[in-house]
Amino acid sequence: MKSIRQVFCKQDKRGCHFSLGCPGVTVNSASFDGSTCVSTPPLVKGQTFTVQFPLRGNYKLVCLVHENMTGVVHVLEPAATLPLSQKDYDDLAAKESALLLADADKDQKENSAHHHSANVVKVGTGEVVATAGGSQTLSVMRFLNDTIVIHAGETAEWTNEDPITPHTITFGTEPLNPVPPSANVTTDADGALHATIASVFDSVHSGFIVAAPQDRIGLAQAPVGVTRFRITFTKPGAYPYICALHDDLGMKGKVIVLP
Numbered sequence: 001m002k003s004i005r006q007v008f009c010k011q012d013k014r015g016c017h018f019s020l021g022c023p024g025v026t027v028n029s030a031s032f033d034g035s036t037c038v039s040t041p042p043l044v045k046g047q048t049f050t051v052q053f054p055l056r057g058n059y060k061l062v063c064l065v066h067e068n069m070t071g072v073v074h075v076l077e078p079a080a081t082l083p084l085s086q087k088d089y090d091d092l093a094a095k096e097s098a099l100l101l102a103d104a105d106k107d108q109k110e111n112s113a114h115h116h117s118a119n120v121v122k123v124g125t126g127e128v129v130a131t132a133g134g135s136q137t138l139s140v141m142r143f144l145n146d147t148i149v150i151h152a153g154e155t156a157e158w159t160n161e162d163p164i165t166p167h168t169i170t171f172g173t174e175p176l177n178p179v180p181p182s183a184n185v186t187t188d189a190d191g192a193l194h195a196t197i198a199s200v201f202d203s204v205h206s207g208f209i210v211a212a213p214q215d216r217i218g219l220a221q222a223p224v225g226v227t228r229f230r231i232t233f234t235k236p237g238a239y240p241y242i243c244a245l246h247d248d249l250g251m252k253g254k255v256i257v258l259p
């Protein structure tokens with residue numbers, strides 16, 4: 001028996017996401033043999049969900065909130081053996097994890113060395129790499145160049161360089177629904193979003209800034225992604241802001257506008 005703390009589904013992802021009455025689901029445990037669909041309710045840190053696997057097989061799972069967060073459960077006959085020992089698998093996982101982190105560190109150093117414009121903020125960064133276990137991802141939940149100093153009348157630009165993770169640029173009051181931009185946001189000719197802030201009391205919310213997902217053959221294309229957000233600041237002042245999704249992880253920044 002395996003204990004899993006992820007959303008789990010082998011059928012239509014969207015259908016399972018909105019249907020907690022998915023076959024097999026009870027309050028905190030379920031059985032899965034590959035013929036149906038199991039999805040947990042939303043789980044937060046510390047909560048668990050138990051799935052029993054009565055049949056051997058290889059079963060994929062995915063988090064319906066973080067679509068690139070996937071895994072596979074290999075269910076073996078009790079007497080079956082794996083090609084490697086558990087220690088070998090643990091060592092391989094640790095090595096892949098270290099390589100992924102080291103690569104992002106290197107990119108970060110190169111980026112900061114080549115950083116020239118005071119008006120530009122990188123909104124997170126990330127990587128997708130392929131391994132024998134499938135794709136693995138890394139996301140840095142930070143505004144890089146998180147405090148910028150500009151002059152009144154200038155425009156700052158935020159760019160999400162994470163291939164997967166959405167972020168927001170949120171000044172003032174955080175909206176209840178973080179997905180759409182606030183009503184005072186317009187679209188520039190190049191598709192980037194744009195707003196004007198004229199007072200430290202103004203509220204502006206970018207909505208989700210994220211690259212379009214990779215398309216899949218046989219499914220409708222995803223719409224164009226919006227990865228850039230611009231704000232023109234007309235008055236001097238100090239303007240703190242957050243990512244509405246990751247501020248509790250420390251994703252915050254500040255714009256200082258000089259006369």
Ligand SMILES: [Cu+2]
Pocket residue numbers: 124141166167168243244245246247251
């Ligand atoms: Cu974020």
